[in-house]
Amino acid sequence: MKLNELRDNPGATKKRMRVARGPGSGKGKMGGRGIKGQKSRSGVAIKGYEGGQMPLYQRLPKRGFNKPNAKSYAVINLGLIQKFIDSGKLTGDITEESLVESGVVRRKKDGIRVLAKGDFNAKANITVTGASKSAIAAVEKAGGTLTVAQAAAA
Secondary structure (H helix, E strand, O other), rough: OOOOOOOOOOOOOOOOOOOOOOOOOOOOOOOOOOOOOHHHOOOOOOOOOOOOOOHHHHHOOOOOOOOOOOEEEEEEEEEHHHHHHHHHOOOOOOOOHHHHHHOOOOOOOOOEEOOOOOOOOOOOOOEEOOEEEEHHHHHHHOOOEEEEEEOOOO
């Protein structure tokens, strides 16, 4: 096999349609835009426009409330922590910093919250910002401790 003999598999690539390049192309003359009108011109953005009538997204009432100072936690399950302990990536006392360093969680955000999904049987001391009651119970049942350390109030 030579470099000049290399080919893609049949059907792997599809020729792109060159729009508005003459009558022989099959997409010539108006280039698939129809005849005249606003949408046949360039620079048109009329997604929510209803001909002057109040658009649907403005007619409907607003709902809900977004808390401006809401906390966003990085969530991990006990099963994942157990997997990292078994592989030797987590050892000793487990803190939020050690969880980030080992790669269990990408970034800390406003803290790390532990949930009880998965099996947990390691005798580990875990210190995090938040945890569910069932997660605390599961760690204590395995013989470890799960401490919820509240972050300093800003």
